[in-house]
Amino acid sequence: MSLISARELSFEFGGQRILSELSCSIEHNSRIGLIGANGSGKTTLIRLFLGELQPSAGTINRASSLKIAYLPQNAKVQSGVALIDFVKASRPDILALQAQIQALSAQLDSGHQSKTEEQLHAAVERFTSLGGYEWENEVKHVLMSLNFQPDVWDTDVGLLSGGEQTRLCLAAILLKPHNLLIMDEPTNHLDIAMIRWLESYLLKQDKPYLLVSHDRSFLDACVTSIFHIRSGKLSITKGNYSSFAQADEIARQTAQRTYERQKKEYEETMDFVRRNIAGQKTKQAQSRLKRLEKMDLQPAPQREKQLRLKVQAQSRSGNDLYLLQDVSFGIAGKQLAQNIDLYAGYQDRICIIGPNGCGKTTFLHLLMGDHTDYQGQLKIGASLDIGYFDQHNVDLDPSLTVMETLWQLVPAEPQGYVLGFLARFGFVGDDVQKTVGVLSGGEKSRLYLAVLIHSKPNLLIMDEPTNHLDTNVADALLEALQDYDGSIIFVSHDRWFLSRLATKFWVFTKELEEGVIYDTIREVDGDVKAAIERSFYIPEPEKAPKAKPKKKTKKINPKVFELKQAEIDALHTRRDALRERLWDLQSSLSKSDSYNDLEQLRQIHHDQSCLEAEIDELTQMINTCEHEYLELLIQDA
Numbered sequence: 001m002s003l004i005s006a007r008e009l010s011f012e013f014g015g016q017r018i019l020s021e022l023s024c025s026i027e028h029n030s031r032i033g034l035i036g037a038n039g040s041g042k043t044t045l046i047r048l049f050l051g052e053l054q055p056s057a058g059t060i061n062r063a064s065s066l067k068i069a070y071l072p073q074n075a076k077v078q079s080g081v082a083l084i085d086f087v088k089a090s091r092p093d094i095l096a097l098q099a100q101i102q103a104l105s106a107q108l109d110s111g112h113q114s115k116t117e118e119q120l121h122a123a124v125e126r127f128t129s130l131g132g133y134e135w136e137n138e139v140k141h142v143l144m145s146l147n148f149q150p151d152v153w154d155t156d157v158g159l160l161s162g163g164e165q166t167r168l169c170l171a172a173i174l175l176k177p178h179n180l181l182i183m184d185e186p187t188n189h190l191d192i193a194m195i196r197w198l199e200s201y202l203l204k205q206d207k208p209y210l211l212v213s214h215d216r217s218f219l220d221a222c223v224t225s226i227f228h229i230r231s232g233k234l235s236i237t238k239g240n241y242s243s244f245a246q247a248d249e250i251a252r253q254t255a256q257r258t259y260e261r262q263k264k265e266y267e268e269t270m271d272f273v274r275r276n277i278a279g280q281k282t283k284q285a286q287s288r289l290k291r292l293e294k295m296d297l298q299p300a301p302q303r304e305k306q307l308r309l310k311v312q313a314q315s316r317s318g319n320d321l322y323l324l325q326d327v328s329f330g331i332a333g334k335q336l337a338q339n340i341d342l343y344a345g346y347q348d349r350i351c352i353i354g355p356n357g358c359g360k361t362t363f364l365h366l367l368m369g370d371h372t373d374y375q376g377q378l379k380i381g382a383s384l385d386i387g388y389f390d391q392h393n394v395d396l397d398p399s400l401t402v403m404e405t406l407w408q409l410v411p412a413e414p415q416g417y418v419l420g421f422l423a424r425f426g427f428v429g430d431d432v433q434k435t436v437g438v439l440s441g442g443e444k445s446r447l448y449l450a451v452l453i454h455s456k457p458n459l460l461i462m463d464e465p466t467n468h469l470d471t472n473v474a475d476a477l478l479e480a481l482q483d484y485d486g487s488i489i490f491v492s493h494d495r496w497f498l499s500r501l502a503t504k505f506w507v508f509t510k511e512l513e514e515g516v517i518y519d520t521i522r523e524v525d526g527d528v529k530a531a532i533e534r535s536f537y538i539p540e541p542e543k544a545p546k547a548k549p550k551k552k553t554k555k556i557n558p559k560v561f562e563l564k565q566a567e568i569d570a571l572h573t574r575r576d577a578l579r580e581r582l583w584d585l586q587s588s589l590s591k592s593d594s595y596n597d598l599e600q601l602r603q604i605h606h607d608q609s610c611l612e613a614e615i616d617e618l619t620q621m622i623n624t625c626e627h628e629y630l631e632l633l634i635q636d637a
């Protein structure tokens with residue numbers, strides 16, 4: 001039985017039909033990408049699946065065993081609980097057993113023996129069967145993979161930023177018991193390393209999921225079917241996003257040819273009827289007219305609303321934009337990067353890559369002259385007119401309407417000019433009277449782009465410009481930026497977007513000098529993959545300096561060393577097995593017949609990427625464990 005099945009499902013709100021006669025199912029092995037323009041009804045469909053909304057027509061059935069773990073977009077949490085406790089609360093059954101085991105152990109210590117021993121044994125068996133011991137490690141693994149290091153695990157969740165709260169909710173949802181995972185834009189607040197980890201994590205789970213995402217690279221890696229909502233209708237395509245895009249374009253071209261052929265036939269027939277209905281060929285004209293009445297005329301195929309953006313510079317900058325020599329910078333007393341030597345020139349398209357929290361946004365403000373906590377030499381070129389895109393759109397006044405937001409910049413222009421300019425960004429009709437405060441994330445980003453592009457800067461500095469944009473808007477922005485006659489420096493985790501725009505990469509990375517590892521920014525030659533790999537590379541010192549052991553009054557239990565060594569050995573075994581599988585895959589690539597099967601070749605490359613990501617992840621875990629083991633040895637000396 002399907003986990004969820006919908007038949008002829010429709011939904012109306014305020015007299016407007018949002019979804020119309022949808023039929024679909026989610027099976028036990030489904031890996032679905034749900035796509036569509038902003039406002040097309042994706043969240044409505046999810047809420048119907050969840051049972052939060054009832055359909056206006058049609059039926060929806062859910063398996064009695066269905067357990068959904070759901071991550072809404074921009075999920076938030078309430079303060080008053082520690083980060084680690086918030087995540088662990090996803091398994092109340094394990095927490096209850098832990099508390100029971102602790103209580104029973106305390107009773108044993110107090111002399112209550114026979115019955116307590118039986119109860120303790122049963123509780124431990126139950127805890128083991130639920131995977132309690134493995135779950136503890138899984139919690140730590142997921143948190144660290146999403147860049148929550150142990151030193152923040154006791155932090156009150158209310159002190160986290162909005163993006164950090166969403167990441168924390170993602171961790172909790174992944175660890176929650178479920179047989180269907182539904183996530184709405186899970187990659188919005190993840191850096192590239194986290195996205196790659198999430199791809200690997202999802203593919204390793206033998207559970208179905210439905211993902212709403214505008215990240216094409218993410219969908220290509222993770223899904224095997226696409227649910228596409230357009231004009232209230234649902235189409236289903238087998239394969240990943242690239243397969244869907246290809247099939248959708250072929251279907252559109254076929255429908256367009258059919259429409260044009262029918263239109264031509266209709267016009268030619270009507271012309272014949274008009275010329276002959278009262279003449280000698282009256283019967284033929286009447287016959288053809290009847291045939292027209294029976295013809296099933298196909299409507300013109302619809303496309304997603306295409307925006308036509310154009311970005312222009314009012315004036316030309318000089319040839320030299322920035323020269324950084326031995327620059328170091330930080331924030332709030334914390335150094336973020338040092339020994340930076342970089343150059344940016346006219347018409348460069350520079351993408352800045354680095355992990356979350358490394359200082360990318362602070363670096364953008366340094367380039368704009370807003371951040372002054374730095375040392376070294378920073379030369380800024382002449383005639384720079386900077387336009388800045390802030391990913392949080394903080395410069396928009398929530399009390400103004402869409403039209404007022406733009407009109408205040410050009411008060412001398414007539415209303416028609418403002419409306420025409422806003423229409424290029426998809427704001428038409430009543431949309432222009434909406435206040436900024438009620439706009440969706442995608443609408444705010446479009447309005448921010450309208451304001452930015454209208455100012456015609458000769459240097460665009462952009463922080464995650466595609467974060468809330470649907471694919472057709474991102475496509476229009478990319479095309480406009482590719483034709484832009486100015487220069488661009490931008491931060492993005494959207495691999496599809498940055499690989500098509502960037503001509504240079506400035507990468508936050510780590511370097512080793514005289515045995516000391518430090519953070520810096522380097523220009524990386526090569527493709528996107530090389531830049532990403534450099535960003536998450538950590539050099540290994542040849543020999544760590546010998547630390548002076550502290551005097552200990554109590555020796556560490558030898559069992560602690562045994563457990564830590566066993567953990568290290570297990571990780572090595574897992575990594576060796578994965579390396580063996582990777583070797584087999586690489587060997588299969590060398591066989592000539594594999595290149596004749598495109599699907600097989602694509603699967604091999606996909607599996608290879610997953611294995612490489614897992615091996616990298618295990619290597620990091622091994623390094624961490626070995627470092628912990630070394631610290632234990634030093635403490636025990």
